[in-house]
Amino acid sequence: MNDEKLYIVLMGLPARGKxxxxxxxxxxxxxxxxxxxxxxxxxxxxxxxxxxETSLSSFYSPDNSPAVSLRDGFARMNxxxxxxxxxxxxxxxxxxxxxxSRRRREMIETFLNDHPVLFIECVNDDADILHLSIQEKxxxxxxxxxxxxxxQAEFLKRIDYYKMIYTPLAVxxxxxxxxxxQNRIIEERHTDVIGIYARLRDYLVTDEVKNLYLIxxxxxxxxxxxxxxxxxxxxxxxxxQAEALGQFFAKKKISYIFTSSKxxxxxxxxxxxxxxxxxxxxxxxxxxxxxxxxxxxxxxAEIEQHMPHVFRQREANKYSYAYPEGESYAIMKAxxxxxxxxxxxxxxxxxxxxxxxHQAVNRLILSxxxxxxxxDVPYIYIPQDRFYYIVSTQxxxxxxxxxxx
Numbered sequence: 122m123n124d125e126k127l128y129i130v131l132m133g134l135p136a137r138g139k140x141x142x143x144x145x146x147x148x149x150x151x152x153x154x155x156x157x158x159x160x161x162x163x164x165x166x167x168x169x170x171x172x173x174e175t176s177l178s179s180f181y182s183p184d185n186s187p188a189v190s191l192r193d194g195f196a197r198m199n200x201x202x203x204x205x206x207x208x209x210x211x212x213x214x215x216x217x218x219x220x221x222s223r224r225r226r227e228m229i230e231t232f233l234n235d236h237p238v239l240f241i242e243c244v245n246d247d248a249d250i251l252h253l254s255i256q257e258k259x260x261x262x263x264x265x266x267x268x269x270x271x272x273q274a275e276f277l278k279r280i281d282y283y284k285m286i287y288t289p290l291a292v293x294x295x296x297x298x299x300x301x302x303q304n305r306i307i308e309e310r311h312t313d314v315i316g317i318y319a320r321l322r323d324y325l326v327t328d329e330v331k332n333l334y335l336i337x338x339x340x341x342x343x344x345x346x347x348x349x350x351x352x353x354x355x356x357x358x359x360x361x362q363a364e365a366l367g368q369f370f371a372k373k374k375i376s377y378i379f380t381s382s383k384x385x386x387x388x389x390x391x392x393x394x395x396x397x398x399x400x401x402x403x404x405x406x407x408x409x410x411x412x413x414x415x416x417x418x419x420x421x422a423e424i425e426q427h428m429p430h431v432f433r434q435r436e437a438n439k440y441s442y443a444y445p446e447g448e449s450y451a452i453m454k455a456x457x458x459x460x461x462x463x464x465x466x467x468x469x470x471x472x473x474x475x476x477x478x479h480q481a482v483n484r485l486i487l488s489x490x491x492x493x494x495x496x497d498v499p500y501i502y503i504p505q506d507r508f509y510y511i512v513s514t515q516x517x518x519x520x521x522x523x524x525x526x
Contacts, residue, residue, distance in 0.1 A: 125316045126207045126236040130229055132220035133243035134287060135280050136254040138301035138466060142243060142325075143217040149324050152516075155317070156211050160199040162218035166192070172263045178278030183286050196225065200232050207236055213317075222286040226293065237313040241325075242290045243301040250302055250463055253403065257467070299325055302466050327515055328465060328489075334370070334475040335509040337483055338385040339363045343418075344505070350410060350417035352383050359385075362505065362526070363392035369525040370475075371396040378475045379464040381408040386477045393475070403467065407460030410479035414447025439499040450481065450499055457485040483509070491520065 129146065131139040143159045150157040166175050170191065174180055180188045196218060203214035220226055220240075230238060245251070258264075259272035267275065290296040290308075295315065298307040304326050311318055340359035343351055355363065366389065375397050380386035382404045394400040416424055416431065425432040435442040443449035468474045478486065484501040487493070490513050493501065506526050512519040 126211070127213050127315060127317065128203060128207070128229075128233050128236055128238045129213060129215045129321075130220060130226070130233075130238055130240045131215065131217050131243065132226070132240060132290065133245075133301070134221065134283050135219060135276070136251055136258060137243040137245045138254075139219075139243045140217055141466075142241070142299075142301065143215045145329070146215060146321070146324065149515075150213055150317075153320070155213055157213040157215065158203075158206055158211055159215045159217055160203045160206075162192070162195045162199055162216075165195040165198060167263060169195070173266060176263050176267060176272070176275060178275045178282060181279045181282040183282060193225075193228070196220075196228070197232070200229060204233060204235065219283055221283045221288070223288045223292075224286075230293070237295060237315055238293075239311070239315060239318075239321075240290050240293045240296040242296065242298045244289075244298060244307060245300065245302045245466075247302055247463070250466055253467055297322070297325065302462050304328060304462075324515065328461070329514045330465065330474055331512060331514065332473045333509075333511040333513070334375075334473065335483055335486055335511060336366065336389070336475065336477045337480060337503050337505050337508070338383075338389045338477055339366070340505055341385050347420045347422070348418055349421070350413040352385075354384055355388050359389075360392075363389045365526050366508075367392040367394075367396045373473055374398075375400050375473050375475050377464070377468045378402050378477060379408065379460070379468075380404050380477045381410065381479060381482065382406050383409060383479070386479065390475075390477045393477075403464075405460045405463060407456045407463065408476065408478050408482050411450070411453055411481040412444065412447040414444035416444050416447065440495045450485065451495070453481065454485055457482060458489065461486060461489055487511075487520075490518075 131143055133139050140161065143161070147157045147159055179185060183189065199216060203216055206214050216229070220229065226240065255273055255276050259269060259276055264272035290298055294312040295310060297309045299305070300307055306322070306326060339362035340356050341353040342356055343349070343353040345356060370393055375393065376399070378390040378394055378400060380390045380402060386408070387402060387404060390402045394402055416428070431445065440450045443452055464474065464476060476486065480503045483503045484498050487501055487509060488498045490511055507522050507524050510519070510521040510523050
């Protein structure tokens with residue numbers, strides 16, 4: 122791609138991951154020595170208009186003609202800047218905006234006619250992720266003058282206004298419709314020759330994490346008694362382990378800690394978050410420990426004594442055997458994968474990501490990166506006095522088991 126130049130135009134409803142994708146694409150292309158720059162319409166809007174105006178949903182109403190003209194003006198401003206960038210040293214210009222209507226995209230295609238235009242539509246209708254994403258967006262300075270409830274209501278109304286004009290990609294010459302949560306391409310078309318398309322496409326479908334700290338919760342009363350499941354609290358040693366984790370990670374910036382809904386993971390996370398600035402703990406039920414069904418709260422010795430058939434069948438196929446009225450590793454896999462996708466989606470702007478999980482949960486998370494055979498997954502070593510450090514990008518794979526005490 123010595124002389125080839127390209128416009129990447131993002132589109133999609135608010136809170137669907139467009140801006141995060143723009144940053145990720147810019148970082149990836151720059152690592153390949155491809156001069157890339159983002160042109161974000163929202164940044165212009167916040168610079169040139171009062172935040173008290175742009176935070177209100179009425180500014181995005183298709184019936185608000187003055188506001189429509191202003192937003193079209195910001196779009197044209199960025200198109201001119203993008204065109205000038207490619208006319209000089211730039212090779213890829215990323216235009217980041219909703220671009221929800223076919224009218225807006227026709228305007229883009231007409232003006233940016235000197236190089237190929239690739240549209241990327243971000244699609245994501247997961248209700249939990251949308252709710253959490255809106256919570257994060259309404260913490261920004263733009264909404265500081267509104268109380269949280271009002272800010273979230275205004276943002277939801279903004280989305281409704283965009284839905285009124287939303288037309289999915291279909292007739293554009295070059296486009297990708299992307300499930301931005303699952304990193305899965307729904308539909309694609311590339312009419313023009315785009316030399317870096319294969320590189321871009323591969324990046325769009327790849328889970329990337331720069332620094333993942335995968336931690337098992339600290340010691341519990343059930344651990345001492347070799348009991349499974351339940352919702353036990355931490356022992357005194359467990360509390361000391363949690364404090365040691367907090368001390369160990371005190372100098373690392375952790376924006377989010379993802380846990381299960383169980384007390385033992387949340388209590389461990391609280392000790393870490395207490396030594397961080399502006400660190401949020403987000404509990405995802407997808408990371409709950411394996412459901413042992415009728416065996417919840419029992420020891421393995423009790424299961425062998427009172428339910429020998431259950432014990433023998435599970436020993437024979439630990440990955441696929443489901444506890445009566447409970448789960449197997451095989452059943453868990455889908456929800457664990459969903460939890461990984463959600464945590465990565467919410468944390469994509471930060472370099473460090475932390476998950477505090479359980480033994481079976483962390484085994485499945487590790488297998489997501491290690492590609493272990495199913496039969497071996499239930500035997501992956503998950504200690505409580507160490508954690509896994511994982512880097513998984515297109516250019517680097519690293520797995521380390523590290524001590525913190």
